[in-house]
Amino acid sequence: MGEERIIEGKILKGIGGFYYILDDHGEIHECKAAGRFRKEKIKPLPGDTVVFDPESVDGYGFITHIDKRRNELKRPQVANVDQVIITMAVKNPKPDLVLIDKLLMMASIANIHPIVCINKADLASKVEMDDLKKQYDSYYDVYIVCCENESGFDELKATFKGKISCFAGQSAVGKSSILNTIFKDFDLEVGTLSKKTARGKHTTRHAELILIEDNAIVVDTPGFSMLESFDIEIPEIGVHFLDINKFRRGCKFSSCIHLNEPECAVKEAVEDGQIDRRRYERYLKIVKEFKEGRKKYDG
Ligand code: ZN
Numbered sequence: 001m002g003e004e005r006i007i008e009g010k011i012l013k014g015i016g017g018f019y020y021i022l023d024d025h026g027e028i029h030e031c032k033a034a035g036r037f038r039k040e041k042i043k044p045l046p047g048d049t050v051v052f053d054p055e056s057v058d059g060y061g062f063i064t065h066i067d068k069r070r071n072e073l074k075r076p077q078v079a080n081v082d083q084v085i086i087t088m089a090v091k092n093p094k095p096d097l098v099l100i101d102k103l104l105m106m107a108s109i110a111n112i113h114p115i116v117c118i119n120k121a122d123l124a125s126k127v128e129m130d131d132l133k134k135q136y137d138s139y140y141d142v143y144i145v146c147c148e149n150e151s152g153f154d155e156l157k158a159t160f161k162g163k164i165s166c167f168a169g170q171s172a173v174g175k176s177s178i179l180n181t182i183f184k185d186f187d188l189e190v191g192t193l194s195k196k197t198a199r200g201k202h203t204t205r206h207a208e209l210i211l212i213e214d215n216a217i218v219v220d221t222p223g224f225s226m227l228e229s230f231d232i233e234i235p236e237i238g239v240h241f242l243d244i245n246k247f248r249r250g251c252k253f254s255s256c257i258h259l260n261e262p263e264c265a266v267k268e269a270v271e272d273g274q275i276d277r278r279r280y281e282r283y284l285k286i287v288k289e290f291k292e293g294r295k296k297y298d299g
Pocket of ligand 1: 248251252256257258259261263264265266267
C-alpha cells in the first residue's frame with residue numbers, strides 16, 4: 001500500500017461517474033467521487049476545485065474534498081466561472097441590447113465578471129461603433145474586435161489568462177470565431193459554441209471545460225440560457241445594473257424601482273446624462289417583463 005497522496009486540481013469534465021481533473025502541472029487524472037458526496041447530494045461539477053488522491057483504487061483516483069463554489073450555473077452545469085464574454089456584433093445580426101443587458105444583469109447576480117465584446121467592427125462606421133460602445137464603457141469593460149481583419153484581440157486575449165471563461169450572446173455574433181482567432185492552435189469546431197438548441201428544449205449535453213493555454217480555460221457551451229434559476233425581486237434588478245446601482249442609494253425610497261417614484265436619484269442621473277437613457281429604457285423594459293411574470297429567458 002502506497003502512502004496517500006493528496007493533490008489539488010480542477011475538474012474539466014465528468015462522464016458516467018468519472019471526473020477528469022487537471023492538476024497544477026497540466027496533468028489530467030481520472031477520478032471517481034467519494035461515496036459521501038452522493039449521500040450529501042453534492043455532485044462534482046466541471047470548474048470545481050477539488051482535493052483528490054490520484055491513485056487510490058483500480059488505477060483511478062478519488063475526490064475527497066470539493067472547495068466552496070463562488071458560483072454555479074445550471075445550464076450549462078459548471079462552477080466557478082470567472083468571466084463571461086458577452087458578445088454582440090455591431091451589425092449582422094443587429095444587436096439585441098435588451099438581451100445584452102439581461103446577460104450583464106445575470107452575470108452580476110451569478111457573481112461572474114462580465115466583459116462586453118463587440119465584434120464585426122469592420123461593418124460599422126466609427127460613429128456607429130462609438131455610439132454603441134458609450135452605452136457601456138463607463139461601467140463595463142468593453143473590447144472591440146474584428147475577426148475579419150484580426151484586430152483588437154491582444155487586449156481581449158490577456159483577460160483569459162488563469163481564468164475560467166464562458167461566452168454568451170446571440171447566435172451568429174462570432175463567439176467561436178473570436179475564440180479561434182485568439183487561440184490560433186485551438187481547434188474548436190466553428191459552430192460548436194453557437195449551436196442552438198431548440199427553443200425551450202432541455203439539452204442533455206454536458207458542459208466541458210477546455211484548457212487552452214496560459215491556464216486559460218473555456219467552457220465549451222455558451223452560458224446563461226437561463227434566467228429561471230435566479231430568484232430575484234423587482235427592486236433588486238437595479239442593483240445588478242452597474243450604472244443604476246451607482247445612483248440608486250440616493251433615491252428617497254429604498255424600494256424605489258426608478259419608475260414613477262418621487263425624488264429618484266436614478267431618474268435624475270438619466271436627466272443629466274450620467275446614465276445612458278437607452279440603458280435606462282431597457283432597464284424599464286426588463287422590469288416590466290418581470291412584473292408580467294415572464295421571469296424566464298429561454299432564448
Ligand atoms: Zn429611484
